Every structure is written in C-alpha cells, then in structure tokens.
Amino acid sequence: MYRHCNHNRVYLLGILLLIPGQLIAEDLTPEIRLERGEFKSRQQQGSNALLKGRRWLEQQQRYDGSWQSKTYASLESSIAASALVMSTLVEITPPGVAQDDSIRRGLNHLTSKLNQGEIWKSVEAESNYPLYSISLMLTTLNQVKPDTTANQRLRESLSQVLLRRQQILEPSHRSGEDVAGGWKPGSELFQQGSAANPANVSVTYFTLAALSGAGKLPRQNRIAALDYLQHSQIPAGAWGAGGFMFTMMADHPLNKAGWNRSQDGTLNGISYLSATCDGISALLACDITSDDQRIRSALTVLPQLSRSRLAEIRLKAEGSYQKLDALFFYEAAATARVWKQLRGEGVENQFLNSRCNEILQTLIVKQHADGHWENPLPWMREDDPLIATAFALQAIHRRLARAE
Secondary structure (H helix, E strand, C coil), rough: CCHHHHEEEHHHHHHHHHHHHHHHHHHHHHHHHHHHCCCCCHHHHHHHHHHHEEEEHHHCCCCEEEEEEEEHHCCCCHHHHHHHHHHHHHHCCCCCCCCHHHHHHHHEEEEEHCCCCECCCCCCCHHHHHHHHHHHHHHHHHHHHCCCCHHHHHHHHHHHHHHHCCCCCCCCHECCCCCCEEECCHHHHCCCCCCCCCHHHHHHHHHHHHHHHCCCCCCHHHHHHHHHHHHHECCCCCCCCCCCCCCCCCCCCCCCCCEECCCCCCCEEEEEHHHHHHHHHHHHEEEEEEEEEEEEEHHHHHHHCECCCCCCCCCCCCCCCCCCHHHHHHHHHHHHHHHHHHHHHHCCCHHHHHHHHHHHHHHHHHHHCCCCCCCCCCCCCCCCCCHHHHHHHHHHHHHHHCCC
C-alpha cells in the first residue's frame, strides 16, 4: 500500500550515504586527490589550471594595458613583465580564436614604449634586459594579425634591431672566450653593465626563435649563431658532454650550476637542464634537424644534468636550496617547449616524457587558490607571481597541446 515510501526511504538513505563521502573527498588535500584521480583526469585538471591561471593574469592588467610587477620596484616601467605576460597569453590562446582585448591593449602599451630606433624607452636596462623583451614582442607579432601593414613594418623594424645586435666577427678577429654569433641581454645598449652581462644561450634562443618566426634570419646570421652554439656546447670527453653552458664565461655567476676544469685544464661552465633545453631549441630555430648529432648528444645527456625542484617554504638557511631551484618555472617552460618541439618532429624521449609529467603534476598541485603560482626563492625573480605564473602557463599549455 505504501510501497512508494520504501522507495523514498532507499533514496534518502542513498543521499545520506553519498553526502558524507562527498564531504570526505572534499577534505582531501590536492595532492591526494591528484594522486588518486578521483575527480578528473590529469588532462582535465591541467586544462582547469590553465584557465584559472589565465584569468588571474588578465585580472592583473592595468588600465594602460601593462602588467606591473608588485614584487620588484626596479621593474616599474612594466616593459619586461608586460612582454612576458603578453607573449604567454598569445601562445596559450587556441588557434582560430580571436585575440582578446587584453592582448590588443598590451601590444599598444609596448609599442608606445619604443623610440625611433625601436629600443625600449627605459633607463632600467639592467632589470628589463631589452633584447628579451624585443624578442618576446616580435614573437607575439608573428602570431597576431601578421598580414596587417603596420604589423609587418613593426616586425621588420624589430628584426633589424635584433640582427644589428648580433656580433659577427671574422675568424681572425676572435680571441679567447669572445666567440661571436650569440646575443647579450641588451644592457649594454644603455652603457651599463655590458661586461657583466655576456652573451648567453637563453637570449640567443629567444632572438633566433623570434627572427625565424618572422622569416628574418639570413644565412650569415644563422651560421654565426651556430658557431656560437657550437662553442657553448660541452665538448666530448668533458663531464656533461652535449649539454650547454648558459654563458661561455665559464666562471660567471650566471652559470648557475657552477664550473669545473677538464683534464686538459680548460675551464667549462657546468651544463644544466634549462640551459641545455634552450640550446636544443636554438639549434632547432636554426633549422637543425632532430637527428643531428648536436641535438642527439644534448638529448642523451639530459638525464644526467642538474635540474630544479620547487621550494616548499621560504628560504631560511643559505644552503637549503641551490640556485637552480630559483628557476623552477622557467625550467618547466623550457623543458615542455623542447618536449613539444620534438614530438612535432615525431621524436619521443623517455626522460622528457617523464619530466613533463612530473612538472604538470607539480603545477596542478601547487597552484594557489586564486590561480597564480610563485617560487619562494627570490634569486631569479620567480617570487614575482607575474613571472612564475606566465612560465607555469607556458609549461602546462605545451604539455597539454597536441604535437604540431
């Protein structure tokens, strides 16, 4: 007679049994939820983190279209931060999707900072490293409405600036460590710190990628860059052979893994993961194929190289973390970049596969509730959420993207 009441009782009992389980699941730490995979696949979690991080970046944009560091007063001109964030937003925007207002306003802001020679109107060269920023802007323009006349003119101007900053010497004019073909950060453009900031493999990669993407990398400049990269790669017989030094000034502090002497007494910077990833990408930007011995030797040594770990707490003791740990987010982006580039050429690498999976898991777990990331270590400015979040989003996007 009251058969429906039994049904309702069973239904209510099911709710009572289900709700505690949901409450318990919600109480689990992000690490446990990720590990058990109880809610979403890692792919979906990565997509959610990407969307959340993008929203956070867009919310940080100022009324004038710039992104301003709240961590470093020396970046008050907003040039470097804006170029990095804007290039990131363009990269993670799916193909065919119209660029949003944030990117348009960001481009307008950066363009307003150029003078007649297309060099940033900034006295903060030591902090902003203008060639990084110019390369990032050119890379962005390569992807945003490349067919407009104004865009083409600006791309041409920026390309010429970058080409003029590459030192090309005849072999007879070279001496010691002054091997031409690479690019410096650009501080010397303002008559400051030119000796303190030698050419390095990172600026060289970003410049080559921007020029190649613009179709503005002449054969002469490519050959000179390959010469520089050859001398930056650790030679056979030395420890870490095949890896790349950050800079050829072996004992320079920017060689963050340190330096050592080979058996013949030669002083070499010790290669590490992010520098070697930049070296591989630089070779690819020069149209070197993945089966070339230079790239193969670099890939072979990757598992042996020092790499970063994300600090758990703010630094308390000097020896608690190494310099490389302050580069976690940059290294994550560089590693995922090479992984994606190689997959685009049909090359699988077990180390890169494993490392990118570790990176993705770490980034999902360590994202802050509002969508940003940051590194507790201050040495490489990744304690600035703008910088850390931009690199984190690049890493996730590259790891999730299908091979091109």
